[in-house]
Amino acid sequence: MNVPLFLRQACLSACALALLSVSANAADWSYPLPDKSLAPEVSICPLLYDKTWAYSVEIDDGPASTATFSADFFAQYRFTDAPPGVPGGKSMPVVGGAALFAYVIAANHSYLSPQTIRELLAKGWGITNHSYSHIGRSWGNPPEILTSEQIREELYWSQSIFAHDYGEGRAPTHFVYPNGYTGYAQLFGEFGLLSASHVGGPGGCNMLDEKTVLTSMPRAYLDEGPWSGKNNDTPLHQFPKDGPQPGHLQIDFTHGNNPDPESANQKRWKARMDHISARYGKDGDDTMWSAPVQSVIHYTLARRKASVAVKDGVLKVTLPDDAPGSPLTIRLEGIPEATQMPAPQGGALLYRKGTTVWITTPFLGKPGTAAPEPRIRRDFTGPAGTHEFASPVQMAGVQLYHIGKPEAETEVRILLTLADGTTQTLGPKILKAAWGNGNLLFPVLPHRAPLSVKKIEVSSARELKRMDVWVVGAADKPVAAK
Numbered sequence: 001m002n003v004p005l006f007l008r009q010a011c012l013s014a015c016a017l018a019l020l021s022v023s024a025n026a027a028d029w030s031y032p033l034p035d036k037s038l039a040p041e042v043s044i045c046p047l048l049y050d051k052t053w054a055y056s057v058e059i060d061d062g063p064a065s066t067a068t069f070s071a072d073f074f075a076q077y078r079f080t081d082a083p084p085g086v087p088g089g090k091s092m093p094v095v096g097g098a099a100l101f102a103y104v105i106a107a108n109h110s111y112l113s114p115q116t117i118r119e120l121l122a123k124g125w126g127i128t129n130h131s132y133s134h135i136g137r138s139w140g141n142p143p144e145i146l147t148s149e150q151i152r153e154e155l156y157w158s159q160s161i162f163a164h165d166y167g168e169g170r171a172p173t174h175f176v177y178p179n180g181y182t183g184y185a186q187l188f189g190e191f192g193l194l195s196a197s198h199v200g201g202p203g204g205c206n207m208l209d210e211k212t213v214l215t216s217m218p219r220a221y222l223d224e225g226p227w228s229g230k231n232n233d234t235p236l237h238q239f240p241k242d243g244p245q246p247g248h249l250q251i252d253f254t255h256g257n258n259p260d261p262e263s264a265n266q267k268r269w270k271a272r273m274d275h276i277s278a279r280y281g282k283d284g285d286d287t288m289w290s291a292p293v294q295s296v297i298h299y300t301l302a303r304r305k306a307s308v309a310v311k312d313g314v315l316k317v318t319l320p321d322d323a324p325g326s327p328l329t330i331r332l333e334g335i336p337e338a339t340q341m342p343a344p345q346g347g348a349l350l351y352r353k354g355t356t357v358w359i360t361t362p363f364l365g366k367p368g369t370a371a372p373e374p375r376i377r378r379d380f381t382g383p384a385g386t387h388e389f390a391s392p393v394q395m396a397g398v399q400l401y402h403i404g405k406p407e408a409e410t411e412v413r414i415l416l417t418l419a420d421g422t423t424q425t426l427g428p429k430i431l432k433a434a435w436g437n438g439n440l441l442f443p444v445l446p447h448r449a450p451l452s453v454k455k456i457e458v459s460s461a462r463e464l465k466r467m468d469v470w471v472v473g474a475a476d477k478p479v480a481a482k
């Protein structure tokens, strides 16, 4: 057992709390029917809005163009929040997820920044965990096989940072394997990760099939190189030939779209999306739901665990605590057309056709998953150098942002003066040109107890521009990411 004692204790108390609260905190939602004598047949729809299939795009590694181009490009293509064949639905954009690794966020102008990541989230996109530093590889000679300690460090820090900076304390549950390295899956349970995708088609799997392995979802690989290859050069490469079957989740994957409208890449994407949208979008049969992959997985798992019933004229939906959070679409059959059905409160949707009524609940439960324990927050961000704290902090680790390529490999150390007057060194880490700019991590957690630190000194290297100091504690007033 490699988990330090203080972590195991944190888990024990959290687990005990969860056990105590199972029945008390299940998410309930109810809707009183206008007539107590109504006894419709009630069921949870296979997908949100009772759509037939789901579409998502995943863009890996955080190129800036995800926010400056891709989100608006895909948003030209629309579906509605009404069930297929029911008019009057609200127009919704095709969206996807950004698979981010924390090392390169804001590394330079060609990567997403905290600001542009927030813009993406506001447009309905999601964040997918793609590790902290994109390490691990089962191919090559030699391969890069990670120890469970390395995987725990990668997942602890990436989940903590995503929860702190973008999730209001909640972390992603969907993962993309860096370099296709599936060794990460061994610790998914510890970090609340429920699903994962890798390179390689055909581009999807089925959400109605309980045997679908959610931690091994294939994606249609649509980078320009492979897509323009001799046998792949068709707009519908790795899209189901006979159209998507009921329950299909199509995941289209690229490392970025070309913003030049004259480029072969954009013409290819346009042909693909024109076809998908004309057939299955708002102006087609409207059978497509588009969402970040995580939302589709959450709906699927919530649907399997939720219960729904009509009793004494009240429709009641219950989502147990161990299910991920999601809205749910409920179908009621056998409501006479003459019966008035008032709009439900709290942002729920109601559509009807003939004697069928569809109600989509508000979001039930909690988004994402809890941030890892112990919780950490950014306490200080400023120039990489010397900093003295007003009173000792419980240090979890330090990120050093470096820019530019050193002339020679440079060792970087961080000298800590502890509250008791003794000193400790973090590192050394080698500053090299591997990824160019980025955020080098000097962790204390999760493998050691936090250090009580009163002063930090970073060894000088002109490439070091900024340091972010992370300390133990929940984020009441978090220092924002730069």
Ligand SMILES: [Zn+2]
Pocket: 060, 061, 130, 134, 178, 179
């Ligand atoms: Zn990647």
